[in-house]
Amino acid sequence: MKLKDTTYKAYSGIAKYCRTGDSKHIKDLELRQDRMPHYRRLVFNITKNTLKQAYPITFKLFNNAQWEEVVDDYFKNHNAQEYRIWLMPKEFYEYVVEKKYAKKYNMPFLNDLLLFEWIEIEVHTMEDEIFPKIKKEGDIWNDILILMPEYRLLQLEYPVHIKQTKEITAADKGNYFLFSYRTLENKSVKFMDLSILFAFCIEQIEEGNTLKDIVKQFFTLTNSEFNNEIKEKTESFIKGLIQKEVVLGFK
Amino acid sequence: MSVEGKVGIGFRRDFATNFLNSDVLKPGFVEFAPENWIGMGGYWRKKLEAVVEKYPILCHSLSMSIGSPDDLDMNYLKDIKQFLDDVNCQMYSFHLSFAKCDNAHLYELLPIPFTEDAANHVAEKIKRVQDFLNRPVGIENSSYYATAIPEMEEVEFINKVIEKADCKMLLDVNNVYVNAFNHKYDAKKFINDLPLEKVLYIHMAGHLQVNEDTIIDTHGEPIIDPVFDLFEWTIAKMKPVPVLLERDFNIPKLAELQGEVSQLQGIVNKVWQTVEK
Ligand SMILES: [Fe+2]
Numbered sequence: 001m002k003l004k005d006t007t008y009k010a011y012s013g014i015a016k017y018c019r020t021g022d023s024k025h026i027k028d029l030e031l032r033q034d035r036m037p038h039y040r041r042l043v044f045n046i047t048k049n050t051l052k053q054a055y056p057i058t059f060k061l062f063n064n065a066q067w068e069e070v071v072d073d074y075f076k077n078h079n080a081q082e083y084r085i086w087l088m089p090k091e092f093y094e095y096v097v098e099k100k101y102a103k104k105y106n107m108p109f110l111n112d113l114l115l116f117e118w119i120e121i122e123v124h125t126m127e128d129e130i131f132p133k134i135k136k137e138g139d140i141w142n143d144i145l146i147l148m149p150e151y152r153l154l155q156l157e158y159p160v161h162i163k164q165t166k167e168i169t170a171a172d173k174g175n176y177f178l179f180s181y182r183t184l185e186n187k188s189v190k191f192m193d194l195s196i197l198f199a200f201c202i203e204q205i206e207e208g209n210t211l212k213d214i215v216k217q218f219f220t221l222t223n224s225e226f227n228n229e230i231k232e233k234t235e236s237f238i239k240g241l242i243q244k245e246v247v248l249g250f251k
Numbered sequence: 252m253s254v255e256g257k258v259g260i261g262f263r264r265d266f267a268t269n270f271l272n273s274d275v276l277k278p279g280f281v282e283f284a285p286e287n288w289i290g291m292g293g294y295w296r297k298k299l300e301a302v303v304e305k306y307p308i309l310c311h312s313l314s315m316s317i318g319s320p321d322d323l324d325m326n327y328l329k330d331i332k333q334f335l336d337d338v339n340c341q342m343y344s345f346h347l348s349f350a351k352c353d354n355a356h357l358y359e360l361l362p363i364p365f366t367e368d369a370a371n372h373v374a375e376k377i378k379r380v381q382d383f384l385n386r387p388v389g390i391e392n393s394s395y396y397a398t399a400i401p402e403m404e405e406v407e408f409i410n411k412v413i414e415k416a417d418c419k420m421l422l423d424v425n426n427v428y429v430n431a432f433n434h435k436y437d438a439k440k441f442i443n444d445l446p447l448e449k450v451l452y453i454h455m456a457g458h459l460q461v462n463e464d465t466i467i468d469t470h471g472e473p474i475i476d477p478v479f480d481l482f483e484w485t486i487a488k489m490k491p492v493p494v495l496l497e498r499d500f501n502i503p504k505l506a507e508l509q510g511e512v513s514q515l516q517g518i519v520n521k522v523w524q525t526v527e528k
Binding site: 002003004006007008010011012013014015016018019026029030031032033035036038039042043046047050078079080081082083084085086087088124125126127128129150182186187188 | 286287291313324349353355356364371396467
């Protein structure tokens with residue numbers, strides 16, 4: 001950098017002031033001090049509003065002081081790396097996880113909630129995938145099923161996707177599987193709560209295994225019994241996915 | 252399709268669907284902020300493609316942060332280059348300001364210190380951007396509310412940068428008005444001192460006066476009459492270029508936006524008609 005030290009300090013002082021609101025960073029600079037709060041307000045509001053839009057449930061869950069505190073901490077201490085502001089909220093999620101706000105605010109489900117809210121944005125905006133060639137006709141159990149590629153499968157500890165946050169208690173802790181996909185029809189985002197078996201099916205279909213092998217493997221692994229009822233349920237789950245165009249067809 | 256002497260609109264998701272499904276708003280071209288679209292698929296990608304199909308495209312970057320002390324982000328530039336190609340961008344511009352410092356994006360336009368070394372630093376970066384993108388870029392005069400350790404006037408700084416970088420200019424007439432008010436200088440004298448022959452295109456927008464001596468460049472209000480007047484006075488000194496209406500907040504009904512587009516087009520036609528024939 002060929003900037004003089006005084007010039008660099010002016011840049012850095014303005015940026016630090018905007019991030020912290022602390023006028024010590026600009027007090028020695030020759031500039032209109034009285035105008036600088038406009039910058040602080042404009043800069044901080046952009047990040048705050050972007051996060052509020054990305055995480056509306058979390059925003060409602062926090063009281064004002066908590067929201068101000070976490071956003072302020074984040075903006076002050078985290079160097080945002082993403083040049084696209086609409087992707088920046090992902091860095092906020094990672095920051096909140098890393099700094100353990102879930103513990104601080106005694107909201108054990110907080111990380112899952114943020115992830116749930118983030119995934120809606122991610123699935124809605126993620127880049128278009130190339131759709132594989134498929135056959136329309138086939139056998140659900142014995143042919144390889146092909147999934148539409150625009151989805152995410154998440155494992156959560158708390159049921160943030162099926163319960164109001166105020167109703168979630170420590171007793172809810174467990175294994176939850178959330179499937180989120182972008183519809184072919186109008187590219188909107190849909191969510192499905194999956195049982196562990198169905199989450200396993202999705203994961204293994206992606207691996208290229210047949211439903212027959214997947215189910216067999218599942219019941220061996222879990223040491224449990226496969227019966228007619230489960231068979232029927234699995235079949236109707238897959239038929240549902242075909243209808244929703246989540247399963248596109250057969251290899 | 253030529254965009255000179257046409258009035259365009261800055262594309263917003265807020266009005267995308269209405270805009271594409273009706274012919275209420277009829278811009279001569281559309282301006283995209285690449286950062287709002289790069290890497291985006293799905294619903295919005297389809298809208299973007301529909302716009303690109305229908306209109307000539309200009310692009311205006313938000314995160315170039317050319318004034319930043321930080322070095323250029325080559326991955327970012329690669330993405331920009333690809334995007335400009337994808338949308339068949341006719342003209343490309345960004346602000347003479349900084350939005351990133353000490354390795355952190357701030358997502359807002361901050362004022363460059365008007366110093367000799369900053370001018371050299373910025374000019375050198377612009378040159379590298381032009382080389383990399385293999386196209387001329389327009390540097391926009393930004394609105395600013397305070398500037399640190401100034402060694403020269405804003406207009407001198409802009410001229411220095413444009414000359415050294417050998418680049419074009421994006422003239423934001425509203426920003427001139429806002430800065431002239433906030434820093435108490437003569438807007439017409441300022442414009443007279445600019446390299447008007449290097450203007451690639453013009454931005455027009457609304458602003459908000461927050462107290463007796465400060466205007467904030469909000470892009471959230473209609474253009475006020477004195478800015479229309481300054482625009483008319485300015486373009487009489489120039490050859491025809493594209494004119495863009497920026498409206499980023501408080502987006503009104505499309506008919507109202509079209510009203511502003513028509514008003515601008517009326518002025519453009521009146522002033523530039525002799526040149527166009
Ligand atoms: Fe502008």
